[in-house]
Amino acid sequence: MPHSSALDDxxxxxxxxxxxxxxxxxxxxxxxxxxxxxxAILFFHGGGFIVGDxxxxxxxxxxxxxxxxxxxxSVGYRLAPEFPFPAGYDDCIAVSTxxxxxIGEFGGGKLAVAGDSAGANLAAGVALAFRDEGRxxxxxxxxxxxxxxxxxDRYPSRVxxxxxxxxxxxxxxxxxxLYFTADxxxxxxxxxxxxxxxxxxxxxxxxxxCGECDPLRDEGLAYADALAAAGVPVHKHxxxxxxxxxxxxxxxxxAVNKAATEMYAELGSYLNA
Numbered sequence: 001m002p003h004s005s006a007l008d009d010x011x012x013x014x015x016x017x018x019x020x021x022x023x024x025x026x027x028x029x030x031x032x033x034x035x036x037x038x039x040a041i042l043f044f045h046g047g048g049f050i051v052g053d054x055x056x057x058x059x060x061x062x063x064x065x066x067x068x069x070x071x072x073x074s075v076g077y078r079l080a081p082e083f084p085f086p087a088g089y090d091d092c093i094a095v096s097t098x099x100x101x102x103i104g105e106f107g108g109g110k111l112a113v114a115g116d117s118a119g120a121n122l123a124a125g126v127a128l129a130f131r132d133e134g135r136x137x138x139x140x141x142x143x144x145x146x147x148x149x150x151x152x153d154r155y156p157s158r159v160x161x162x163x164x165x166x167x168x169x170x171x172x173x174x175x176x177x178l179y180f181t182a183d184x185x186x187x188x189x190x191x192x193x194x195x196x197x198x199x200x201x202x203x204x205x206x207x208x209x210c211g212e213c214d215p216l217r218d219e220g221l222a223y224a225d226a227l228a229a230a231g232v233p234v235h236k237h238x239x240x241x242x243x244x245x246x247x248x249x250x251x252x253x254x255a256v257n258k259a260a261t262e263m264y265a266e267l268g269s270y271l272n273a
Contacts, residue, residue: 023094026076028054029106030065039070039109039138039271042096042126046117046143046245048175049080049088057116060247063260064114068268071107073099077122081178085186092122093129100135110138110271112204116247117216118175120145124223125191127204137204139270141263143247144210147195147223149176149187155218165213167244172215195223200230207235207266209259211242235266 018029032038041064045057054076065072077091096113099106113130115123120142130137151173153159162169180187190197206227210220217238224236239246239259246253250260 022073023098025078025091025095026054027095028058028061028074028076030061030072030074031107032065032069032071034069037109038107039068040099040103040106040111041068041070041072041141041267041271042092042099042111042113042123043072043074044077044092044113044115044119044122044126045074046115046119047079048171049085049118049179050175051079052118057119057248059251060116063250064264064267067261067264068271070109070112070271073106080175081181084182085179085192089122089125089191092126096126096130097135100130111136112139112141112267112271113137114141114143114267115145116143117244118146120220121147121149121192121194124194127206128191128194128197131203139205139207139267140203141207141267142209142220142223143263144214144216144244145194145208145220145223146172146216147193148219149179149193150196151176151187155222157217157219158215161213161215161217165215165243167215169215195219195226200227200232203227203230203232205233205235205270207237207263209237209239209247209263211244211246212238212240213242214244216244235263237263 045052061072061074075095077088113123113126127140158169186192208224210217224234228234246256247260250257
């Protein structure tokens with residue numbers, strides 16, 4: 001379902017919305033107007049694992065529903081510091097498993113995961129779990145994913161983009177501290193740090209987009225490279241001049257709209273093949 005420009009259409013989806021709970025986790029379900037069998041997307045919002053909710057990424061989910069003609073299930077997972085890792089991850093796994101087991105309730109077509117920032121981290125974690133369980137997954141859309149949550153400045157972008165581009169490296173480090181209050185060592189391994197997984201082979205094809213001016217740029221690109229090295233099909237993008245969180249600004253920036261259009265179309269190529 002093509003979409004010319006979010007700038008021309010600030011409310012792209014006339015989707016039927018439903019708020020409900022799935023296995024005790026709040027979700028918002030976006031359904032396209034078209035009937036019949038359609039794909040489904042599990043969406044996990046960003047926010048450093050400590051902020052964000054079903055409302056902050058409503059526009060992103062509406063556009064995914066509209067552009068791809070897909071049912072979108074946006075997951076309101078628990079947040080740190082009140083609920084540190086693995087609480088939010090467990091919520092995402094529980095909802096994803098339910099949707100996978102009851103795909104007929106959610107369009108009946110192929111299933112993908114998607115997210116941005118912390119949500120992309122969670123999406124990558126769900127993809128790893130699905131691979132290990134032999135569950136079908138058509139694709140994963142990871143926008144500027146946090147893939148290595150260990151403390152330190154091992155990635156140049158954490159230094160180059162430490163300040164001045166909305167998200168700061170200090171904020172990233174504080175978010176991680178709050179996220180891992182129950183088990184700081186969890187950052188040293190997957191699923192908390194997907195890049196550190198022992199084996200990335202056999203994962204669902206990935207669409208990964210990172211902004212040039214983002215502290216998380218290099219670990220996102222490193223994950224794309226690691227997936228490709230493991231034989232996973234990857235669409236890897238580095239978008240000049242874009243900052244962290246860019247997909248939420250598609251109605252404000254031509255450059256963001258172009259990037260989002262490209263990434264969503266690539267996700268659609270897997271879901272609608």
